[in-house]
Amino acid sequence: MTARFLLQLLLRPFWKVRNIFHGFESGTLNLKPGTGLTVTFIAASITVAAPAYAFPPVERFVLPNKLKVIVAEEHSLPFATLQLLVDSGSRKDPPGKEGLARLTAQGLLLGTEKRTAEAINRELDFLGASLGAAAGPDYAVLSLRVLKKDLDRGFDLFMDVLTRPVFPADEVGREVEKTLAAIQSEEDQPDMVAEKAFQKELYLSGYGHPVEGTKESLPAVARGDVERFYRENYCPNNAILVVAGDVTVAEVRASLVPLLDAWKAGDGVAVPFKSAFAEGPKTVKINRSITQANIVIGHAGVSRDNPDYYAVVLMNYILGGGGFSSRLFDEIRVKRGLAYSVGSFFDARRYPGSFQVSIQTKNSSAREAIRIVLDQMKLIQASPVKVKELDGAKKYLTGSFPMRMDTQAKLAGFLAQVEYFGLGLDYPSKYPSLILAVAREKIQDVAKRYLYPDKCIVVIVADLKEAGLDAPGLP
Numbered sequence: 001m002t003a004r005f006l007l008q009l010l011l012r013p014f015w016k017v018r019n020i021f022h023g024f025e026s027g028t029l030n031l032k033p034g035t036g037l038t039v040t041f042i043a044a045s046i047t048v049a050a051p052a053y054a055f056p057p058v059e060r061f062v063l064p065n066k067l068k069v070i071v072a073e074e075h076s077l078p079f080a081t082l083q084l085l086v087d088s089g090s091r092k093d094p095p096g097k098e099g100l101a102r103l104t105a106q107g108l109l110l111g112t113e114k115r116t117a118e119a120i121n122r123e124l125d126f127l128g129a130s131l132g133a134a135a136g137p138d139y140a141v142l143s144l145r146v147l148k149k150d151l152d153r154g155f156d157l158f159m160d161v162l163t164r165p166v167f168p169a170d171e172v173g174r175e176v177e178k179t180l181a182a183i184q185s186e187e188d189q190p191d192m193v194a195e196k197a198f199q200k201e202l203y204l205s206g207y208g209h210p211v212e213g214t215k216e217s218l219p220a221v222a223r224g225d226v227e228r229f230y231r232e233n234y235c236p237n238n239a240i241l242v243v244a245g246d247v248t249v250a251e252v253r254a255s256l257v258p259l260l261d262a263w264k265a266g267d268g269v270a271v272p273f274k275s276a277f278a279e280g281p282k283t284v285k286i287n288r289s290i291t292q293a294n295i296v297i298g299h300a301g302v303s304r305d306n307p308d309y310y311a312v313v314l315m316n317y318i319l320g321g322g323g324f325s326s327r328l329f330d331e332i333r334v335k336r337g338l339a340y341s342v343g344s345f346f347d348a349r350r351y352p353g354s355f356q357v358s359i360q361t362k363n364s365s366a367r368e369a370i371r372i373v374l375d376q377m378k379l380i381q382a383s384p385v386k387v388k389e390l391d392g393a394k395k396y397l398t399g400s401f402p403m404r405m406d407t408q409a410k411l412a413g414f415l416a417q418v419e420y421f422g423l424g425l426d427y428p429s430k431y432p433s434l435i436l437a438v439a440r441e442k443i444q445d446v447a448k449r450y451l452y453p454d455k456c457i458v459v460i461v462a463d464l465k466e467a468g469l470d471a472p473g474l475p
Contacts, residue, residue: 067236099213235266293462320344
């Protein structure tokens, strides 16, 4: 790992280290491995060699109850990490009950038919294990990390919370209150205020509400809603299990599969989904007594299965996703010293997500920073990127992969999402060629197709008077 990369990682703003539930290819940091090969990139007249990665042995099989199981043997540490991905994210929240998916995932740990929440925590402490559950926009994850010697006992606990939760009414109520308090606290965080306002303005349907729900929706969520959501979604034919670590396929089949086989398949409930977006130009101004303006600029984005995905990733890296290497960083921070942080990302999910540029700058420089962002979006559409820019983007995206899989948890999450997005277990060996094959002229093409500088939604959280934005109209 180079010193430059470490510095980039430390300075990278919050949107660059995104939650696992926004996908393993957050922003432009694509988490894909590759094998050693050399590819000649004719358009750039250069040869780029992709590094070789030691990817662990992986085997996939499907049980009679339709649960997909993936085993990755990684024997460097005497641990095992399990991640169960369930297609039950917040996009399935019923109208008026936003936050239900997340509350259901958290509710798994609140008690079972034979263990209270306190008993679960005592057992985890005794084993020195960790057990967690959370939900994101597309899916929920239940995860376990346990010593190899305690795998059987840890897995018994894992299956207990997964298949026999009771969702105690008092515990569910306390979880709602805790979430409401957290939502209230976020109203004092300008970056969160800007992000939530942007999502609310952009999405006419689909991913528009926060995963945790809202102050209005959570009080309407009852224990019965949680139980129903669990029953409709938490079934093996709606899930993927990854076991990574100091285990073998034979051990998984002998010790874990018998318990997994007993998990009964469900009927499932189809939830219609459609992404619909508002179009700008539109500016939303939110007044706060703060010294830094927090700004989000963006519009509709792409889905993970978009055929132009890899070209979009490279284009975004050059524009604003590449840290010190990006045009936005260079123009706004390096040349003019306007921003404390600036970056861009495409949030590619199962269905189309958003494109966003996020900036933190002094109130007085908000107008200028916004203008530069829009100008740079137009510039990358207007002329081909430099060979050096594209070469650097390709080297970073292929070379940074090991950082995305340097723990068992990251490996398990990567494999779960490879399966979820239907990328195939040969994806690690294909990724470098997918990136290196993107021609220089393709970057300008996707910039024209997927950037809309004249139709952006702009959200500004700032001291509007100090920023000179207290009058009506665009900034």
